[in-house]
Amino acid sequence: MTRVxxxxxxxLDGFTAGPDQSHENPLGVGGEHLLDDxxxxxxxxxxxxxxxxxxxxxxxxxxxxxxxxxxxxxxxxWHGWWxxxxxxxxxxxxxxxxxxxxLPMDGGITxxxxxxxxxxxxxxxxxxxxxxxVGIMGGATTVxxxxxxxxxxxxxxxxxxxxxxxGERLFDDLxxxxxxxxxxxxxxxxxHLTYRLS
Amino acid sequence: MTRVxxxxxxxLDGFTAGPDQSHENPLGVGGEHLLDDxxxxxxxxxxxxxxxxxxxxxxxxxxxxxxxxxxxxxxxxWHGWWxxxxxxxxxxxxxxxxxxxxLPMDGGITxxxxxxxxxxxxxxxxxxxxxxxVGIMGGATTVxxxxxxxxxxxxxxxxxxxxxxxGERLFDDLxxxxxxxxxxxxxxxxxHLTYRLS
Numbered sequence: 005m006t007r008v009x010x011x012x013x014x015x016l017d018g019f020t021a022g023p024d025q026s027h028e029n030p031l032g033v034g035g036e037h038l039l040d041d042x043x044x045x046x047x048x049x050x051x052x053x054x055x056x057x058x059x060x061x062x063x064x065x066x067x068x069x070x071x072x073x074x075x076x077x078x079x080x081x082w083h084g085w086w087x088x089x090x091x092x093x094x095x096x097x098x099x100x101x102x103x104x105x106x107l108p109m110d111g112g113i114t115x116x117x118x119x120x121x122x123x124x125x126x127x128x129x130x131x132x133x134x135x136x137x138v139g140i141m142g143g144a145t146t147v148x149x150x151x152x153x154x155x156x157x158x159x160x161x162x163x164x165x166x167x168x169x170x171g172e173r174l175f176d177d178l179x180x181x182x183x184x185x186x187x188x189x190x191x192x193x194x195x196h197l198t199y200r201l202s
Numbered sequence: 203m204t205r206v207x208x209x210x211x212x213x214l215d216g217f218t219a220g221p222d223q224s225h226e227n228p229l230g231v232g233g234e235h236l237l238d239d240x241x242x243x244x245x246x247x248x249x250x251x252x253x254x255x256x257x258x259x260x261x262x263x264x265x266x267x268x269x270x271x272x273x274x275x276x277x278x279x280w281h282g283w284w285x286x287x288x289x290x291x292x293x294x295x296x297x298x299x300x301x302x303x304x305l306p307m308d309g310g311i312t313x314x315x316x317x318x319x320x321x322x323x324x325x326x327x328x329x330x331x332x333x334x335x336v337g338i339m340g341g342a343t344t345v346x347x348x349x350x351x352x353x354x355x356x357x358x359x360x361x362x363x364x365x366x367x368x369g370e371r372l373f374d375d376l377x378x379x380x381x382x383x384x385x386x387x388x389x390x391x392x393x394h395l396t397y398r399l400s
Contacts, residue, residue, distance in 0.1 A: 017372075017376070017377075165381040179368070183364075185361075187388060195383045
């Protein structure tokens, strides 16, 4: 069966985004350090984890991770945060309440917009992924919904040694969740933690 | 120079104690899992980390970790949470606002009560430890004070794969703190993370 995984960059104090998220600061003030430094920095210490993320055969993301905010102007041809040629090469299913036609990108991937909920999006992503993995990309609200519904097999936290102080917390409203540690590896910029969910 | 280290059991959502701390639940409801299971459980998967904690040559703890609560009745001969023969065998300096005579325990260690602040307690602990390590034991308030003052050389988080939902957070009010990951090891019950502070 298709494995469902989620990766989240997270601060020591549990935030997956800083405060005041906007188009200029999609991950909030300071939140860019949760991903950019280790994923897109010069050092290849974290190449294995980045490669694992990009190897997924289908992705799911929330509407804010794609953008613009709910009710924003789709006609401005906003193509997501990742530019015309996103680094991942597999279909992306975007959770939204706004119908929109499929959006093919220059790099060969297509954004699909799903308006009938997280399970429907996962069904379509599973079908697209086949024997590959489905990756829940975020943001925190989306990962939290899938965790609460028991639909994630493996959670990979990329723990960045910063204290942000405010922002969006991954584990709010998930009290009682039990995870099994199955991996831990540190590099100078981040510690990669892998958990299996039962 | 004497190295100053702190160990904290911490939940995935950043709590070092659960809600409703009391004499019956010194670590709050659910908080006992942050220490008991991996420190005092049957498996010896975590023996190296437990041994490192106990090898310190002097300890510092907050008044709530010793007990009873501030203003409580010292005359009841409360000897701390650890029984008459604590597992550690080195002097313990307890931060408090209440003067109290030294309290020697059957196991050969002595509790010293320090009323003139965290730096005075650290000076006394350093002197007692000599070339050994000083261990800041907790609770979170105490560790936070030492972190904010830049007095900790190494922080060891024992990340327990539980989501507590509420309680006392270690990293509150420490925004901007930067740590360097220098170790990570997982066992079935806990993931041990070591950070150096600059």
